[in-house]
Amino acid sequence: MHIVVEDLHKTLGTTKVLDGLSLEIHTGEVCVIVGASGTGKSVFLKHLVGLMKPDSGRISIDGEDIVHKSEREMLEVRKRFGMIFQSGGLLQSLSLEENVGLTLREVHRRSPDDIRDVVAEKLNMVGLEGRGDQRPSTLSGGQIKRAAIARALTTKAECLLFDEPTAGLDPLMAQTIDEVISDVNRKTGATTIVVTHDLISVFKIADSLHFIDKGRAVYSGGVEGFRKSQDERVRAFLERDAHGRDSLRASTQSGVQRPSAT
Ligand SMILES: Nc1ncnc2c1ncn2[C@@H]1O[C@H](COP(=O)(O)OP(=O)(O)O)[C@@H](O)[C@H]1O
Ligand SMILES: [Mg+2]
Incomplete structure (x- = not known):
């Protein structure tokens, strides 16, 4: 499933949640959407399956616009997705x-x-x-x-959506879930979108990644480019996470790794 998102805007209450979000997701890849909490990642997933409509902007799936589809037409679109809820x-x-x-x-x-x-x-x-x-x-x-x-x-499903799949899991379980996600992507060929703020997951499973800050993608590309990015918003995120509060993590700034499974 090939997804193109262009200049998406959405205000919820008084908050501008999506502020010109543009990104492209290629068929069959594992695409990771990463960013601090509250940056609009879950809201974006809701737009993708039509649970929310944007104030402006375009979303096309395999070349077909979905923003203007009726709720009934969206039911058909939604059947093409598999959603894995956090709970x-x-x-x-x-x-x-x-x-x-x-x-x-x-x-x-x-x-x-x-x-x-x-x-x-x-x-x-x-x-x-x-x-x-x-x-x-x-x-x-x-x-x-x-x-x-x-x-x-x-x-x-042609496209699997995971919202924070490793949240609340200990490092070993999180590692297993990362492996299952990669494995399922390989075996089914389903386009796989993973929303997370878990950097360890990002570096292990992403074919491509989009870093979201304040409702827009400020980095899109490969994992290595992300790691080396000099964008100050990316640096702030990487460095904050490296000194993160989660004591279960064995992440360091230079080498992000979980304790190995035995
Ligand atoms: N239904 C809603 N009504 C009002 N505000 C919302 C709603 N859903 C999300 N928000 C706000 O939008 C922002 C982004 O939320 P969300 O997409 O859940 O962030 P995250 O990147 O952590 O997934 C937050 O400030 C959140 O409070
Ligand atoms: Mg979320």
Whole structure:
């Protein structure tokens, strides 16, 4: 899915949240949108799936404008996306297998046999094979994230959206989720958009990245260029993060790395 965003503006309340946001996302890539909290990243994702409309600007998907689509037309567009929510969004009363099959059952009305096969395949893809009978309450934070990814994969999404996928996870789980995201992108070829302020993730998984500051992209390009950027807004972000408050992190300014998994 090829996405072009041009000069997007959005004011919410009295805040100018998007202030001329322009960026391009290429088919099949892992695109990371990075920036401090409150810079409009989640608001941007909402525009992409039509949950919010801009005050002005253009968003095109595979060459087709989506800003002027009706709510009904947007339902079709939205089906092309798989969204992985921060909380995972699993229902406690259902087993893992039932949770992952939920969209196929409720939205796509697929037969139980079909659903069972697809669910097994997707659980396998995220490393949760054999856990279909478990309740969400018996899963770790990282496993819940993986289950949410498996569910998003059941509908053959062309574009996967992750909003802060590693937030609240310890470094090892965060590393596993990064690996699952890269792996799923490779295996499915789905365009993958990851919104995060986790620099460790950024450097590991991004094919391209856009750094958002005050509602606009002030750096777009590769990881190395970002690291070396002399833009003072980029430097401030990188240096702030390097001295960040998160004591679980082993990040340093020069080498950003999590403790290795054993
Ligand atoms: N529905 C809303 N109404 C009013 N303000 C909002 C709304 N959603 C987000 N905002 C504001 O927009 C700004 C950007 O929010 P958000 O996109 O969630 O930031 P982040 O980059 O952390 O994801 C914040 O100041 C937030 O308070
Ligand atoms: Mg957000």
